[in-house]
Amino acid sequence: MSSKIKYVHTNIVAANWRELAAFYIKVFDCIPILPERNLSGNWLDQLTGLKKAGIRGIHLQLPGFEKDPTLEIFEYSPENLAENNRVINRAGFAHIAFHVEDVEDVLEKLVQNGGEKYGELIKTKIEGVGILNAVYTRDPEGNIVEIQHWENDKGVSR
Numbered sequence: 001m002s003s004k005i006k007y008v009h010t011n012i013v014a015a016n017w018r019e020l021a022a023f024y025i026k027v028f029d030c031i032p033i034l035p036e037r038n039l040s041g042n043w044l045d046q047l048t049g050l051k052k053a054g055i056r057g058i059h060l061q062l063p064g065f066e067k068d069p070t071l072e073i074f075e076y077s078p079e080n081l082a083e084n085n086r087v088i089n090r091a092g093f094a095h096i097a098f099h100v101e102d103v104e105d106v107l108e109k110l111v112q113n114g115g116e117k118y119g120e121l122i123k124t125k126i127e128g129v130g131i132l133n134a135v136y137t138r139d140p141e142g143n144i145v146e147i148q149h150w151e152n153d154k155g156v157s158r
Contacts, residue, residue, distance in 0.1 A: 009059065009070040010096060014141055017057040017075035019114075023140050027110045028098050030060035030071060037074070050078065063098070071096070095136065097146035101157065103133045106147050114140035130158060 014020040024030040039055040057074035061067065100106045103121065111117065119136040126132055134148040150158040 007069050009068070009072045010093075011072040011074060012141075012143055014057070014073050014075050015079075016141075017073050020139065020141055021058050021060060021073045023113050023115065024060055024071060024073070026113050027106065027115065029063045033059040033061050033067070033070060050076075052078070054078075095144035095146050097148055099148055099150065101149065103135060103147050103149050107135055107137065110137055110139075110145075110147070115145070118144060125153070 012020065021030075021032065025032065036058045037055060040053065044053045044055065045051060054077040055074050056077075057072065059070040059072050062069060062071055098106070107117065107121065116138050117135060118138050121133075121135040123131065123133045129150075130153060131151040132148060133151075134146060137145050137147060139145055152158055
């Protein structure tokens with residue numbers, strides 16, 4: 001017996017959920033999905049393993065999708081924002097990626113909205129796949145975001 005499985009969301013824990021959500025809305029054209037979340041209660045304590053847990057935040061519709069999957073941006077109380085020095089090769093989730101028409105344009109928009117470049121902008125041919133133009137960046141809270149554009153071997157966007 002096979003179960004139906006559907007990918008639903010990716011969560012980012014933010015120091016300031018409103019500011020981080022605004023960044024993804026401005027830079028990557030994400031769309032807020034209401035209602036905003038303001039969650040607490042015994043059920044949340046049981047789910048998270050935290051005492052007196054509280055979550056505030058929002059789901060964002062990702063570009064290219066009608067509803068799911070979403071980017072979930074939450075702020076927790078009590079806070080646990082220990083510095084973890086996110087790096088691209090650390091075990092676990094490394095980054096999220098957005099395909100765009102113009103990598104340089106979106107990179108500029110990202111920097112203007114509080115993000116920063118993490119690596120160098122590259123353009124390379126990957127045999128059997130196509131031509132990749134990409135750069136790793138950081139959002140205003142340090143999460144790694146890849147901005148990419150793929151073309152086929154004839155230079156046509158995929």
